[in-house]
Amino acid sequence: MDTDRARDGRPGRGMRFLRRTMAMAGKESLHVMRDPRTLYLALGMPVVLLVIFGFGVSFDMNDVPLAVVDQDQTPASRSLVASLGGGGEFEVVARPGDARGVDRLFRTREASAAVVIPAGMQAAWDRGERVPVQVLLDGSDGTSASNVLGTAVGAIQAESSRRLAERTLGQGGGGARPLSARVRLLFNPALRSAVFFVPGLIAYILYIVGVLLTALTVARENERGNLEQLFATPVGRVEVLLGKLLPYLAIGVVQALLVLAFGMVVFDVPLRGSVAVLGLGTMLFLFGALGQGLFISAITGSQQVATQAGALSSLLPGILLSGFVIPVETMPRVLQWIASLFPARYFVTILRGVMLKGNGLDVLWREFVALGIFSVVAMTVATMKFKRGGS
Amino acid sequence: MGEVVGERGVVLRAEGLEHSFGVIRALDGLSFEVAGGELYGLIGADGAGKTTALRILAGLMKPGRGTARIAGKDPADARSGVRELLGYMPQRYSLYGDLSVGENLRFFAELFCLDRRVFAERSERLLAITRLARFVDRPAEKLSGGMYKKLALACALLHRPEVLLLDEPTNGVDPVSRLDLWELLYGFVAEGMSVVVSTPYMDEAERCHRVGLVHHGKLLLEGAPERLVGGFSGVVLRATGEMERVEGLLEGVGAGVIAVAPLGGSLRVVVAAEAAGGVERELRGAGAEVERLRPNFEDLFLARAGEVEGAEGRGGGGRSDLPLRR
Numbered sequence: 001m002d003t004d005r006a007r008d009g010r011p012g013r014g015m016r017f018l019r020r021t022m023a024m025a026g027k028e029s030l031h032v033m034r035d036p037r038t039l040y041l042a043l044g045m046p047v048v049l050l051v052i053f054g055f056g057v058s059f060d061m062n063d064v065p066l067a068v069v070d071q072d073q074t075p076a077s078r079s080l081v082a083s084l085g086g087g088g089e090f091e092v093v094a095r096p097g098d099a100r101g102v103d104r105l106f107r108t109r110e111a112s113a114a115v116v117i118p119a120g121m122q123a124a125w126d127r128g129e130r131v132p133v134q135v136l137l138d139g140s141d142g143t144s145a146s147n148v149l150g151t152a153v154g155a156i157q158a159e160s161s162r163r164l165a166e167r168t169l170g171q172g173g174g175g176a177r178p179l180s181a182r183v184r185l186l187f188n189p190a191l192r193s194a195v196f197f198v199p200g201l202i203a204y205i206l207y208i209v210g211v212l213l214t215a216l217t218v219a220r221e222n223e224r225g226n227l228e229q230l231f232a233t234p235v236g237r238v239e240v241l242l243g244k245l246l247p248y249l250a251i252g253v254v255q256a257l258l259v260l261a262f263g264m265v266v267f268d269v270p271l272r273g274s275v276a277v278l279g280l281g282t283m284l285f286l287f288g289a290l291g292q293g294l295f296i297s298a299i300t301g302s303q304q305v306a307t308q309a310g311a312l313s314s315l316l317p318g319i320l321l322s323g324f325v326i327p328v329e330t331m332p333r334v335l336q337w338i339a340s341l342f343p344a345r346y347f348v349t350i351l352r353g354v355m356l357k358g359n360g361l362d363v364l365w366r367e368f369v370a371l372g373i374f375s376v377v378a379m380t381v382a383t384m385k386f387k388r389g390g391s
Numbered sequence: 392m393g394e395v396v397g398e399r400g401v402v403l404r405a406e407g408l409e410h411s412f413g414v415i416r417a418l419d420g421l422s423f424e425v426a427g428g429e430l431y432g433l434i435g436a437d438g439a440g441k442t443t444a445l446r447i448l449a450g451l452m453k454p455g456r457g458t459a460r461i462a463g464k465d466p467a468d469a470r471s472g473v474r475e476l477l478g479y480m481p482q483r484y485s486l487y488g489d490l491s492v493g494e495n496l497r498f499f500a501e502l503f504c505l506d507r508r509v510f511a512e513r514s515e516r517l518l519a520i521t522r523l524a525r526f527v528d529r530p531a532e533k534l535s536g537g538m539y540k541k542l543a544l545a546c547a548l549l550h551r552p553e554v555l556l557l558d559e560p561t562n563g564v565d566p567v568s569r570l571d572l573w574e575l576l577y578g579f580v581a582e583g584m585s586v587v588v589s590t591p592y593m594d595e596a597e598r599c600h601r602v603g604l605v606h607h608g609k610l611l612l613e614g615a616p617e618r619l620v621g622g623f624s625g626v627v628l629r630a631t632g633e634m635e636r637v638e639g640l641l642e643g644v645g646a647g648v649i650a651v652a653p654l655g656g657s658l659r660v661v662v663a664a665e666a667a668g669g670v671e672r673e674l675r676g677a678g679a680e681v682e683r684l685r686p687n688f689e690d691l692f693l694a695r696a697g698e699v700e701g702a703e704g705r706g707g708g709g710r711s712d713l714p715l716r717r
Contacts, residue, residue, distance in 0.1 A: 026501075027498050031487070224488070226485055230502075232450070232547075
């Protein structure tokens with residue numbers, strides 16, 4: 001038995017570390033490839049989220065159904081209605097005789113906005129009097145209502161200033177308006193939702209999937225008793241954690257590329273900055289997210305608790321505190337502090353900065369430093385919490 | 392099995408191991424030693440502390456008090472290289488169920504950094520002697536209980552440990568596979584390996600060179616099984632009759648009856664030698680058929696456990712909570 005105990009020809013310490021780490025990584029990859037749930041989470045969910053967010057959730061306004069109550073029936077009133085429908089934002093779907101008809105249209109959801117033009121508008125206008133034009137909105141959907149409000153009021157004001165300009169011009173006033181706003185939107189001129197969403201979506205998907213997948217991995221081995229056998233071997237906890245991390249890091253990179261490609265091809269989202277900076281930020285963020293998942297996994301012990309803790313600690317900060325949907329700057333101070341504890345907030349800034357503005361490290365270094373700190377802390381705490389034996 | 396095969400010196404030592412889980416005292420000063428090439432059995436009921444003792448020896452946990460040594464090294468100190476000397480097979484299913492037989496073997500070989508050629512040789516031999524070669528591509532979770540245990544054993548043996556710790560290896564294994572497992576163990580012991588086996592099955596005690604009877608976290612008895620049984624002074628009766636009546640009678644008799652356990656449709660009654668005649672008469676008087684049996688290891692255990700519990704005032708009259716093999 002002892003005669004061929006070939007300890008002499010064994011590889012050195014560094015080589016052994018590498019072999020054990022790669023053995024863990026290889027084994028973990030087999031688990032991933034054989035588990036349909038993991039595969040769905042890893043590759044199916046990004047696609048589903050992309051479709052939902054990319055096509056379904058949009059703040060863009062197109063063809064909002066508009067009811068017009070034109071009690072004036074003059075060239076002036078028709079001109080106002082035409083200006084509302086002209087930009088493609090509104091589509092006139094009904095012309096009820098009075099404001100009472102609007103109520104029914106809102107209830108049946110045939111219209112979600114209405115304009116009531118009072119009789120005598122043209123006449124009052126010619127006399128130089130102010131004319132109130134009523135705008136009615138379906139307030140049951142707050143976000144849409146506020147967007148529609150802005151657009152409708154904007155259109156009415158534009159028509160109003162056009163009239164004013166015509167009149168002053170007609171009186172020989174030189175045609176100059178005292179002030180005129182020339183608005184130019186930078187980085188996203190058409191204010192398309194996708195341009196704003198896709199970078200945030202990359203962060204969101206990587207965060208959820210990164211945290212959830214890794215949160216499950218150690219908890220699963222603990223639950224199935226695998227750690228008992230594993231820890232009776234010479235494998236160290238750093239080798240176990242690093243080996244477990246590598247396959248998920250690879251999955252994360254694939255996901256990032258998938259979402260990026262989808263965003264660029266389907267939604268025409270630009271990538272103005274350096275791919276290297278984007279890649280560096282993505283790797284740093286992934287390390288942080290995976291570290292967070294491993295930490296959850298190491299302290300929870302059961303898959304069920306790990307899933308819940310993983311989902312809660314990535315879904316909520318990922319969607320609400322990252323700037324993905326709601327700008328962090330407009331949040332109350334306390335929420336801003338909480339948001340600054342989660343890596344998603346920095347990654348969204350990096351993604352938008354690099355993709356839409358072409359920013360580099362000179363502008364984004366603070367976010368990179370923050371991501372780096374989070375990753376190091378998360379990994380260190382996870383390794384410390386991950387103990388041999390447990391009980 | 393012969394006497395202690397101790398010419399190679401002590402390779403495993405447990406000294407005064409104590410450990411508590413909350414209010415439960417799992418180990419209460421457990422000490423034993425195992426020599427090179429010895430097959431040692433830790434025998435005891437569920438909850439006696441066997442698993443805790445083996446986990447401490449495997450370095451998976453540290454004892455509250457006491458010391459554990461494998462070849463003079465602390466098993467909890469991973470840097471001492473002690474894990475290369477140890478093979479451990481947990482009681483729970485601990486291999487990767489979605490990995491095949493071959494993949495599990497390869498994975499554990501990699502953790503021990505075995506040379507590829509050495510791995511090929513050893514896995515081939517292990518697959519052959521465990522008769523698992525045909526199932527090399529089958530996922531571990533699809534193996535039968537006996538085949539699974541053999542695979543777990545193979546995984547624990549790949550690196551040729553000096554000390555092999557097996558926690559209830561025969562639990563949930565069919566009788567044929569159980570014999571296979573014991574035959575495998577004899578083979579490795581003959582090659583010089585030290586093996587510690589825990590089991591709740593008393594009939595397996597007789598397969599070991601030496602056994603330690605564990606009860607409430609400490610050793611009650613230790614020695615070669617046939618010598619221990621040979622020294623047993625009690626009398627063992629098989630009483631067959633109307634069960635309820637016989638049981639009631641035995642409870643009434645009280646003193647002298649050390650232990651009562653079911654035995655097929657009868658009762659196995661362990662009686663102190665001086666009370667045997669009286670108990671026999673009373674049983675016959677109550678219409679029971681009575682027959683004297685050869686004492687075995689279990690009777691010894693029941694008698695000893697009964698004595699200890701009586702002395703500690705735990706009550707229970709030494710009635711066995713052990714699974715019986717029939």
